[in-house]
Amino acid sequence: VRKERAEGPAAAPALLVSLVDVDGGEIRYTDRSQGVDFGATRLDFTVKEISLDRPVDIHLSAALFGAEKQNLKVKGRVGPFGPKADLHLLPVEADLELEAVPLASLEKGIPGFKQRLPNDLDLGGAIGAKAHVSGVIGKEALPEITGTINLSGVSARIPQLPQPITDVNAKIEFTGKSAELPESPFRIGKSQVRLAAKAASLAPLNLSYRLSAPELRLADLRAAASGAQRPELLKDLKSEGSVVMRDGALSYRGNLSSPGGTIADGDYQDLQGSLSFASQVARVESLSLKAFGGALKAEGRYDMRETTPRFAAAAIVQGMDLTQMFRSLAPSAPQNIRGLLNLDLDITGSGKEWNSIQKMLQGQGRAEVVNGTLLGVNLADGVLSGATGIPGLVSLIPADVRNNYPAIFASKDTEFKQLKGSATIGDGKARTDDLVISAAEFESYGKGWFGFDRTVDFRALLLLSQQLSQDIIGRVKEMKNLANDQGRMEIPFNLSGKLPGAKPRPDLGHIARAMQKGALERGLDRLFRKKSPKGRQETPPAQGQQPPGSQEKKQRSPAEEILRGLEGLFGR
Numbered sequence: 018v019r020k021e022r023a024e025g026p027a028a029a030p031a032l033l034v035s036l037v038d039v040d041g042g043e044i045r046y047t048d049r050s051q052g053v054d055f056g057a058t059r060l061d062f063t064v065k066e067i068s069l070d071r072p073v074d075i076h077l078s079a080a081l082f083g084a085e086k087q088n089l090k091v092k093g094r095v096g097p098f099g100p101k102a103d104l105h106l107l108p109v110e111a112d113l114e115l116e117a118v119p120l121a122s123l124e125k126g127i128p129g130f131k132q133r134l135p136n137d138l139d140l141g142g143a144i145g146a147k148a149h150v151s152g153v154i155g156k157e158a159l160p161e162i163t164g165t166i167n168l169s170g171v172s173a174r175i176p177q178l179p180q181p182i183t184d185v186n187a188k189i190e191f192t193g194k195s196a197e198l199p200e201s202p203f204r205i206g207k208s209q210v211r212l213a214a215k216a217a218s219l220a221p222l223n224l225s226y227r228l229s230a231p232e233l234r235l236a237d238l239r240a241a242a243s244g245a246q247r248p249e250l251l252k253d254l255k256s257e258g259s260v261v262m263r264d265g266a267l268s269y270r271g272n273l274s275s276p277g278g279t280i281a282d283g284d285y286q287d288l289q290g291s292l293s294f295a296s297q298v299a300r301v302e303s304l305s306l307k308a309f310g311g312a313l314k315a316e317g318r319y320d321m322r323e324t325t326p327r328f329a330a331a332a333i334v335q336g337m338d339l340t341q342m343f344r345s346l347a348p349s350a351p352q353n354i355r356g357l358l359n360l361d362l363d364i365t366g367s368g369k370e371w372n373s374i375q376k377m378l379q380g381q382g383r384a385e386v387v388n389g390t391l392l393g394v395n396l397a398d399g400v401l402s403g404a405t406g407i408p409g410l411v412s413l414i415p416a417d418v419r420n421n422y423p424a425i426f427a428s429k430d431t432e433f434k435q436l437k438g439s440a441t442i443g444d445g446k447a448r449t450d451d452l453v454i455s456a457a458e459f460e461s462y463g464k465g466w467f468g469f470d471r472t473v474d475f476r477a478l479l480l481l482s483q484q485l486s487q488d489i490i491g492r493v494k495e496m497k498n499l500a501n502d503q504g505r506m507e508i509p510f511n512l513s514g515k516l517p518g519a520k521p522r523p524d525l526g527h528i529a530r531a532m533q534k535g536a537l538e539r540g541l542d543r544l545f546r547k548k549s550p551k552g553r554q555e556t557p558p559a560q561g562q563q564p565p566g567s568q569e570k571k572q573r574s575p576a577e578e579i580l581r582g583l584e585g586l587f588g589r
Contacts, residue, residue, distance in 0.1 A: 037064040044079075048128065055126040059087050072096045072110070082122035090114045093150070106155040113150060117143040117169050135175070142171030148191060159220040162191040180206025180237040194219050200227070206237030222262035226271075230254045235280070244348055245282060252278045258292075268295040283308055283345035297321045301330075309345070311336035311357065327367040334360035339386065353516050356389020356436070364442060375445050375469040382447070383439040391431040392517070397459050398426050399521035400479045400510045404528050413508075413528070415492040422485065425458055432456060445469050458482045463512075471516045479523075481506040498531035 042060035047053065059080040067073050072094040078087045093111020120140040124131045134140075148164025171185035187201035200213040210233070214226040235241075235249035242249070258271020275288040291302040299319045306313055317330035336357050343352040364380030367373075401413040419426045431454070438452035450464035452475070463477025481489070486506040490496045499506045509524035 037062070037067065039063075046128075051128060052131065053125065053128050055128075056083065057081050057089075061087075068096070069098045069100060072108070075111075082118050082126055084116075084118070088116035088118060106153055108152070109154055109160060110151050111149070113146060113148050113164075115144075115146045117145040117167065119143055120171065137176045139174040140172070142185065143169045144171070145169070159194070161193045162196075163193065164191055165189065166191070178205065178238060179240055206234060208233045208237045222260065224260045226256075226258060226260070228254075228256045242281060247279055247282050249280050250278045251275045251280075251288070266296065269293060280308075281345045282348070283341060309337040309341040311338065313337070325367050326369060327365070329365045331363045332360065334358055334362075339389070351517055353392050353394075354386060354389060354436075355392065356386040356433075359385040359387070378442055378445070378469075380442045381440070382442065383437075385435065385437040386433075387435050389433055389436060391433070391436075391454075393429060394431055394512075394517070394519070394521065395425075395429055396431045396454065396461060396510075396512075396521050397456070397479065397481075398428075400508055400523045403510075403521070403523045404508075404525060413489065413493065413496065415489070418485075418488045418492065421488065422458060425456075425485075440467075452477070458485045465512075473512055473514065473516060473519055475512040477510055477512065477521075479506075479508045479510055481508075495532045498534045499528070 039060060039062040042062065044055070044057040044060060046055040057079040059078070061076070061078040063076040065074045073096045074094055075091065077089070077091040079089050080087045081089050091111055091113050093109065093113075095107065095109050095111070097108065120142055123144070124134075124140065145167040146164065148162050148166070150160050150162055152160030154160055166189045168185050168187045168189070171187075172181055172183040173185075174181040183204045185201070185203040187198055187203075190197045190199070196216040196219060198212065198214040200211050202209065202211050204210065208230055210228065210230045212226065212228050214224055216222065216224040230251070231253060233251040233254045235251065252275060254273065254275045256271055256273040258269060261268045270293045272291045273288070274290070275285075277284070277286050278288070279285070285306045285308040288306040290304045293300045293302055298321065301315065301317045304313070304315045304317075312335045313332065315330065315332040318328060320327040336359065338355075339358050340352065340355045342358070343350065360382065361384075362380065362382040364378055364382070366378040366380075368377055398414075404413045414426065424432065433454050433456040435455045436453070438449045440447040440449045442448075446466040446468045448466040452461075452463045452465070454461040459482060460480045461477050462480070463475045465473065465475030465477075467473050480501075483504050486496075486500055486504055489506065490500060490504075496506060499508060501507055509527050510521050511524070512519055512521045514520070
């Protein structure tokens, strides 16, 4: 039986080209949509024994980007391409030598080069290379590179930096799929910086670095603060860390240190910090420094995963001078308090600007100010002098008592030994129910709130010292009903309004009831008092002491005193 051979499509004829030789050629490629304009002249190109199933030898020399002489030389082997050639995965083994060419020419001449760079990045200077390349070149593949890349006078203007990076002269050493940058100098604005880096892997990127600067000017990294009187400097700055790119996501971890410098017109010492960034969340793992005569320890988080960033921070402040802090951090804001601050604060919030942040701010805190002064507010004088309009009382503070305590009554401020309290933060306010102010001749205990718009509303109790209380009661007998079991006068008051204009106001109703109770007691005492021996008068008041009700032309009878006291206590 004779078998017929099945007819099939004819096989493609084999491509047999033994040699391609171009001498003195020229290439011009333009893509206006991508802004690409590539040119090569003096092109010498030789390909021997072209085949799809085995590597092809190539020799290439050319003058790129308008050079007068050949500045690129390539010698090596490409392929095999296989039956289905894929130029996106191209095996290569070659030696490459590129003399220095302008980076601006690479941006314009190599398709896709500029698109791989950050937007609005402006490069200058020149780059050259001498290397052996082995492996696969493709969109997702990177061959092994052994050799060097030379950077000459490279500069970069980055939109996020107010000053350009300049004077980059460095040699990057490549070994296989790793690379190393020996310590090399460059400038950011006026700041001299030295950088060393090592990439254990280029794809995916796994890089470690070491950076130092004898004096880093913050104005070279961000816009200078308005009204700053002194340049902000980080002296002898050192930083080490790592950068990893995994699945297209960048992560960072590092630390920094500086023994001294100036920030916001304030000097600092012993700055230490540990930072990280991953999954769009920046973290201050730890931060410590000495400044304003005290010390700070802090940590925080800034989450950028949502449209409105969220943050959290915790800080411990020890012994910082509030006057120095106001001058440095809020020079235009009125200062309402001075002293040494101790603070333990834990807050969360969201927003980009203070107007929105203050509405969303929440947290807990505890603060203490020692050896301080409330500026523009005299608590004791405001409370004691504010008791006016009460029948039978001209003032809680007799003139001689006022003269004996000039530190309290001759000042517009309140000097104190300690101010302390805890607070809950929310709705644009800090609320407290345990505020304590301790001064030489009084204490104050209160509760209320302080608004971020500088409004306040507090209810408090003024507790005078025993000596000051005795001096007042000795001259105004009715005031003994304001004294507690220890003989210390207690006067409720409130402080409401907007600082610095808010003034303390005593609880006049409480004082009036005490006065009326005193009148009742005095009337009863006179009613039942035994009469003095015939021909003798009752002992007159001590010098400087007025009898109760002395403002009236006629002294009241005991019955009138009793009625007056009862009316005050129970109403008519």
